[in-house]
Amino acid sequence: MKKISLSLLLAFGVCWTASAQKAQVLPIIAKEYDALVALYKDLHQNPELSFQEKETSRKLASELKKLGYEVSERVGGYGLVAVLRNGEGKTVLVRADMDALPILEETNLEYASKVFGKNDEGQPVPAMHGCGHDVHMTVLVGTAKVLAATRKDWKGTVVLVAQPAEERGSGAKAMLKEGLYTKFPKPDYALALHTNASMPAGSVGLCSEYALANVDMVDIWVYGEGGHGAYPHLTKDPIVLASQLVLAMQTIVSRETNPIEPAVLTVGAFHSGTKHNVIPNEAHLQLTLRSYSMDVRNNMIAQIKRICDGMAQAAGLPADKYPKVVVNEGEALPSLYNDPTLTADLRQLFTKLLGEKHTLKSPPVLGAEDFGLFGRDEQHKVPICLYWLGTINETHYQEFVKGERKLPSLHSSKYAPQISPTLETGIRTMSEAVLMLLSRQ
Ligand SMILES: [Zn+2]
Ligand SMILES: [Zn+2]
Structure with missing residues (x-):
């Protein structure tokens, strides 16, 4: 041996x-x-x-x-x-x-x-x-x-x-x-x-x-109306709206989820714009969500959609330009x-x-x-x-x-x-x- x-x-x-x-x-x-x-x-x-x-x-x-x-x-x-x-x-x-x-x-x-x-x-x-x-x-x-x-x-x-x-x-x-x-x-x-x-x-x-945990990958396309950076009043700035969304979505975990239930919402990517003085037409956010229960998971996704619609309305965008929220079901894991x-x-x-x-x-x-x-x-x-x-x-x-x-x-x-x-x-x-x-x- x-x-x-x-x-x-x-x-x-x-x-x-x-x-x-x-x-x-x-x-x-x-x-x-x-x-x-x-x-x-x-x-x-x-x-x-x-x-x-x-x-x-x-x-x-x-x-x-x-x-x-x-x-x-x-x-x-x-x-x-x-x-x-x-x-x-x-x-x-x-x-x-x-x-x-x-x-x-x-x-x-x-x-x-x-x-x-x-x-x-x-x-x-x-x-x-x-x-x-x-x-x-x-x-x-x-x-x-x-x-x-x-x-x-x-x-x-x-x-x-x-x-x-x-x-x-x-x-x-x-x-x-x-x-x-x-x-x-x-x-x-x-x-x-x-x-x-x-x-x-x-x-x-x-x-x-x-x-x-449950894992979800979510993409949010935020739309606006681009234009000259010196004339913002003539545009709908998607960078400002997307920034507001990043902050507003933090309340989903802190204010809309039972504190006993674990949940994470991380915005891992924020892409928009090409140049200092151009307001772009759109911004793209990429999020990961983590949770244990399906109720918490489904509630987080519903709240993301609600916040996106509400903030877009507050920004004065027409309904056809509300953000598009896509949950990548193919990559979701229970x-x-x-x-x-x-x-x-x-x-x-x-x-x-x-x-x-x-x-x-x-x-x-x-x-x-x-x-x-x-x-x-x-x-x-x-x-x-x-x-x-x-x-x-x-x-x-x-x-x-x-x-x-x-x-x-x-x-x-x-x-x-x-x-x-x-x-x-x-x-x-x-x-x-x-x-x-x-x-x-
Ligand atoms: Zn590994
Ligand atoms: Zn491994």
Whole structure:
């Protein structure tokens, strides 16, 4: 047995009896560990951007086929579905995402990415796994190995999903639309994990109920009547109106939303005009909205429309020149709701496996993750849980806690997950979670 395997076994040895499963997970992880680290480094060095995950998907397909999974490729773009049927029982789905980000990596790791992908215009852009999706994929393959090696100890069906284009909010939607829940066994439970850039490696974090937010992108075209900057009384200035709108819309969160309910309205872009002395014909605002409940989300959109109409009327514009508000439904994402019972069961299991110190309570955040859709599919209400996986070197984490170090966030060019014990913690918790759910009647 190799050195890493021994230390891994020793590190977790005291907890061996904690698992309720017959299957012995740790020796399998230890045996496969070097191959999994090699896979991780390969994925890290060869990132592919959203909608371009061709080679990544091919590599995962080949790993999963070798293990005896029935693999279907090209499910919603480069999406992959791998099924292992093992008699009557529960169906458990595990999802990992595959895409990287257009970031020039600055980690100085010997396995840092040096590759380029293409942006939507076909221009070369650097690519990096800055969101840890390479960790997610390695955990998926590690979990696949554990489940294949222990199939005599469980019954049921495992569905492993490698999803494309998470960073564009499109991959989950595309896979569900292509029949993920109708052409393949429909899960009784769906699980995912996500790397966390401020939690120590060896730990996991869970957040019950709403964990990540509804996301909406809104465009507002503000119209006016342009003219000479020296004769404003002969124009209707869209820059002044758009500026008033930016301020007036701040009251949607501060005065029109129940303060107990989280909401964010950010105007991220304001475009208008070409020259100092020309009043333009229009202005363009781009907003992002965040919320948890659909009532808050729908109310924010209704108030934006009301304020736009009212302010345009106050500016003296005719009704046909009121601002046009476009909610980009294609890019909208629902909030991620972790099923409370499932989350509580996972917390209990992980506490047994890792101890209380390493099973953290994570606060809800207003970021987004399209895994929420796996539980929000209208016809198929599936209990889901996405939990956080710590990835930070323990010393760096302690310095961070003392305020002596800043930690690069997810999507930073300097984000570098510590391989061990991140991978084994991810594979161990995910495998044990699946085995626990499969053991149910
Ligand atoms: Zn991300
Ligand atoms: Zn991510």
